[in-house]
Amino acid sequence: MPNISNKGKAMPQSPIRKLVPFAENAYKQGKTVYHLNIGQPDIKTPQIALDAVKVHSLDILAYTRSEGSEGYRTKIADYYAKNDIHVKHDDIIVTTGGSEALLFAFGSIMDTDDEIIIPEPFYANYNGFSIASGVNVVPVISKIEDNFALPPIEEFEKLITPKTKAILICNPGNPTGYLYSKEEIKKLATIVKKHDLFLIADEVYREFAYDGATHYSIMQEDGLEQHAIMIDSVSKRYSMCGARIGCLVSKNKDVIQTALKFAQARLSPPTLAQIASEAALQTPQSYFDEVIDEYVDRRNTLIEELQKIEGVKVAKPKGAFYCIAELPINDADVFAQWLLEKFDINDETVMVAPAAGFYSTPGVGLNQIRIAYVLNKESLIKAVNIIKEALKVYKD
CATH class of the missing domain: 3.40.640.10 (Type I PLP-dependent aspartate aminotransferase-like (Major domain))
Incomplete structure (x- = not known):
């Protein structure tokens, strides 16, 4: 059988997309999945x-x-x-x-x-x-x-x-x-x-x-x-x-x-x-002003909700629409998959991006996740609450 290239073998999976099959299975079970894993804005295109x-x-x-x-x-x-x-x-x-x-x-x-x-x-x-x-x-x-x-x-x-x-x-x-x-x-x-x-x-x-x-x-x-x-x-x-x-x-x-x-x-x-x-390129400045106000509001909401969770450490972003949160767990990859497979509140769960994939140093960022705050405030509050309740019962 012909061999795959070493370069191909070394190519990393996307930490953002590799959990997609587990999210799809959650959908098939009738669950709602709040996507905090990917920077796909819900803001309307001009x-x-x-x-x-x-x-x-x-x-x-x-x-x-x-x-x-x-x-x-x-x-x-x-x-x-x-x-x-x-x-x-x-x-x-x-x-x-x-x-x-x-x-x-x-x-x-x-x-x-x-x-x-x-x-x-x-x-x-x-x-x-x-x-x-x-x-x-x-x-x-x-x-x-x-x-x-x-x-x-x-x-x-x-x-x-x-x-x-x-x-x-x-x-x-x-x-x-x-x-x-x-x-x-x-x-x-x-x-x-x-x-x-x-x-x-x-x-x-x-x-x-x-x-x-x-x-x-x-x-x-x-x-x-x-x-x-x-x-x-x-x-x-x-x-x-x-x-x-x-x-x-x-x-x-x-x-x-x-x-x-x-x-x-x-x-x-x-x-x-x-x-x-x-x-x-003809988009008026008012569009960006409204978008920035919306993201600032979402950021503040997200940070406030995360800071309420015992053992969670979060950096406050100054731009973009992402933040890194450090959780009281050992392995965010396992936790992220567990959220999709084993945990929900009223058939609602969360998809996050394990942060280890955003490092190249082995063993760094294992207990961190990246959150994209591209959802409305109500959804962000629900999503963070799911994480909060999940951490109460999760065992590494």
């Missing part, structure tokens, strides 16, 4: 984006340019300018989601066995992207006790080797919700310039900054033009996860020209989704 697809005048659903249509990229650049990020349309490559943008970035700047430093916990798919690219993740641990703030720069410097090619951050963070300050970005800028590294920032949650804080992009930092690679996406900003449209942005022409070759190899990003995404 109608202007949906209408753009409904009323398009295309006769042929043809390829676009590999880097995305020039009209769309020009409008993306205009959007960034409103956010004090000044780039040109040819600094942008439209991709099939932020995921493809990350894969293009990895492929463009790193070779097999090169290293990338990432503060953990981090978006679980960074592990998968690294394995697919033959790249080694070198984690620097941020701690729940520090609200997952940027680890000291000295910790980064200890990890830099001749194989190190980049530092990757998610800002605001998935799964922590941490929003890096301008000062923290400047510290990272200093170290990548000192060691001649790239700084990749996954900024797909840019709009989601709370409590009067503002997002500071790596693209705003002077002197970082040849080092900065920004990853972006329409998925969360406009509640358009299914559009699968993102982009890679850099002023480094070598990066763009190299990434374009990867883009050409997959032909082009989806045409109809670009039409919807271009229209979404």
